[in-house]
Amino acid sequence: MAGNSYGTLYKVTTFGESHGEALGGIIDGCPPGIQLDFEAIEVDMARRKPGQSAIVTQRKEPDAVQFLSGIFEGKTTGTPIGFIIPNTNQKSDDYSHIKDNYRPSHADYVYDQKYGFRDYRGGGRSSARETASRVVAGAIAKQMLPEIKINAYVSSVGPIHLETPYQELDFSKIESNPVRCPDEKSAAIMEEYIRDIRKQGDTVGGVVTCVIQNVPVGLGEPVFDKLHAELGKAMLSINAVKGFEYGSGFSGSEMKGSEHNDLYNPDGSTKTNLSGGIQGGISNGMDIYFRVAFKPVATIMQTQDSLDNKGNITPMTGKGRHDPCVVPRAVPIVEAMAAIVLADFYLINKTY
Numbered sequence: 001m002a003g004n005s006y007g008t009l010y011k012v013t014t015f016g017e018s019h020g021e022a023l024g025g026i027i028d029g030c031p032p033g034i035q036l037d038f039e040a041i042e043v044d045m046a047r048r049k050p051g052q053s054a055i056v057t058q059r060k061e062p063d064a065v066q067f068l069s070g071i072f073e074g075k076t077t078g079t080p081i082g083f084i085i086p087n088t089n090q091k092s093d094d095y096s097h098i099k100d101n102y103r104p105s106h107a108d109y110v111y112d113q114k115y116g117f118r119d120y121r122g123g124g125r126s127s128a129r130e131t132a133s134r135v136v137a138g139a140i141a142k143q144m145l146p147e148i149k150i151n152a153y154v155s156s157v158g159p160i161h162l163e164t165p166y167q168e169l170d171f172s173k174i175e176s177n178p179v180r181c182p183d184e185k186s187a188a189i190m191e192e193y194i195r196d197i198r199k200q201g202d203t204v205g206g207v208v209t210c211v212i213q214n215v216p217v218g219l220g221e222p223v224f225d226k227l228h229a230e231l232g233k234a235m236l237s238i239n240a241v242k243g244f245e246y247g248s249g250f251s252g253s254e255m256k257g258s259e260h261n262d263l264y265n266p267d268g269s270t271k272t273n274l275s276g277g278i279q280g281g282i283s284n285g286m287d288i289y290f291r292v293a294f295k296p297v298a299t300i301m302q303t304q305d306s307l308d309n310k311g312n313i314t315p316m317t318g319k320g321r322h323d324p325c326v327v328p329r330a331v332p333i334v335e336a337m338a339a340i341v342l343a344d345f346y347l348i349n350k351t352y
């Protein structure tokens with residue numbers, strides 16, 4: 001299958017299915033000599049892994065990464081970094097109900113139409129288990145760019161919104177609750193809401209906000225490979241993502257130029273930052289911030305009509321262990337994809 005790689009110079013390829021032997025990946029282009037902090041990689045993996053709290057899927061996977069190449073005495077060698085993440089809990093679920101049936105709003109139908117055959121167990125390649133490999137590649141990319149700070153957090157769950165601007169939030173609180181919302185009051189309401197939705201056998205969407213600080217001026221290419229275009233592609237490549245906006249986003253379209261313009265300070269920084277840290281596709285040194293909208297995922301524990309592969313509409317009830325709301329687990333995935341994009345542009349910049 002094509003389309004399993006991302007990046008030009010920091011090139012990440014992933015492989016694996018939800019219920020296969022293992023997931024894994026190859027990172028090609030990582031510079032030599034980076035002393036890796038393996039604990040930091042494990043921390044990010046633990047933030048994504050299933051079973052981490054009562055408000056995510058209860059599948060139990062340790063998501064332990066085994067590095068196979070490209071690292072010697074704890075340092076990157078500059079050769080491809082190969083790794084696997086064994087699937088240890090892959091045999092416990094019965095997915096025979098989706099063998100010949102297509103869940104509404106999942107990828108079953110399009111995979112069958114495109115390839116004529118699919119590994120239906122747990123969604124196969126379309127499962128967000130694939131994102132575990134991205135988190136490994138992102139954790140290494142973060143270590144390549146230690147001066148750049150990437151913080152993502154949950155800013156809404158269904159109808160519950162955290163309206164506080166990111167500048168007034170304490171990012172050290174993001175990990176203080178299972179929702180990953182830095183405002184503890186909002187987090188408690190969001191958690192309650194997710195628990196309630198789960199009890200109803202339903203799912204709910206949400207928004208992850210990401211803030212990237214200390215980005216040097218000059219990352220991003222001027223025409224097609226604009227920094228925000230690549231961030232948008234990276235975020236929209238994450239499962240269940242339905243929207244991306246950066247800076248003032250859609251709300252900027254309602255403003256006047258006199259309100260929206262970011263006026264300069266003598267050092268080139270700007271007094272406001274409605275542009276979201278990118279101008280003309282190139283980072284301008286201000287904070288980059290964007291929002292990623294996730295849908296309520298498809299598998300619900302209620303009965304809905306599905307389509308079978310003979311063209312019959314038949315009722316189906318979700319089975320197995322699923323996420324009632326994916327945003328708490330999506331936070332490290334958003335950070336990982338942001339880090340991969342920045343690492344790629346950082347290396348591209350060095351070729352000038």
Ligand SMILES: Cc1cc2nc3c(=O)[nH]c(=O)nc-3n(C[C@H](O)[C@H](O)[C@H](O)COP(=O)(O)O)c2cc1C
Binds near residue numbers: 240321326330
């Ligand atoms: C962290 C994460 C966990 C997910 N968990 C589930 C899940 O438990 N059940 C489900 O039906 N979809 C889940 N999804 C979403 C599916 O992977 C996704 O909807 C599917 O691949 C179809 O792609 P699309 O929604 O982007 O069109 C999850 C997505 C993410 C990011």
